[in-house]
Amino acid sequence: MxxxxxxxxxxxxxxxxxxxxxxxxxxxxxxxxxxxxxxxxxxxxxxxxxxxxxxxxxxxxxxxxxVQPEAKVQVIRGDELPPQEDDGGVFQALCYFPATSSRRFDVFVVKIAPGGEHFSDGHSPKTQEYVLAQQGPLEAILDNETYYLKPGDAICFDCTKPHKFRNSSQEPIEFLDIIYYQ
Missing domain, CATH: 1.10.260.40 (lambda repressor-like DNA-binding domains)
Structure with missing residues (x-):
């Protein structure tokens, strides 16, 4: 083209x-x-x-x-995505759809190992995070308050502030994480 x-x-x-x-x-x-x-x-x-x-x-x-327009249909193969790891591999994120000039959000699938947690200093100004628990119980700690999510539960919050995700269970957990840039 x-x-x-x-x-x-x-x-x-x-x-x-x-x-x-x-x-x-x-x-x-x-x-x-x-x-x-x-x-x-x-x-x-x-x-x-x-x-x-x-x-x-x-x-x-x-x-x-x-910029070259995105394809009308995008197929992403999860096993072909490079994992982003933090906290010694306790926290793993796969970015399925990174933000672009026309897509103002990132889409991640996140996994946290048993007993693990991940702390974030906060993201860029005017961002919101949308989290959907998929596997196992997820704890989201925001402003010193803990929110307990079971599979199928979701939470949305201002992610410009520090926040933490925790897995207090004995099994790995997984959640969908969308970060929206206004």
Whole structure:
């Protein structure tokens, strides 16, 4: 796929997402409707400055226009993911879907060994964490309060603050962990 095709796909998607006509985008960006139409058809050869103007008109980062679009269907094989380990292997996370410019969240499957715990200093500003217990009892410690989750239970919290996950059981536990970046 050429860079012009990538820009065309991204511009069309972003313009539709924002419900903007060519005329409205032309007003916001300072790029003519004719040029915008050519770019979106993949026929134009926009300069870097033109792409910047379009990005500003759409209210997005420049990179959102030039990054290769994700496949419509993504199949992730868990056994092919590199595990991220911490605390001597007691805590293991597999990142199935990392955040991108169009996907403002990470999706992890986390495992904690029996008797193990994992402490986090907190994540970047304006982030939230969504946790769904899947296997075994999970303890989430937030602001010195412990929340006990059994499989099927979920919790959501402001993860900018320090927090801890603990497995007090004799079996490994597993949970789905989604970190959302606002």
């Amino acid at each position: 050429t860079i012009n095709e990538i820009i065309a796909i991204n511009m069309s998607r972003l313009r539709e997402d924002k419900n903007l006509s060519f005329g409205q985008l032309a007003e916001r960006s300072g790029v003519s409707k004719v040029m915008l139409s050519q770019i979106e058809k993949g026929e134009g050869n926009p300069t870097i400055n033109t792409i910047w103007k379009v990005a500003n008109g759409l209210g997005v980062d420049y990179s959102q226009l030039i």
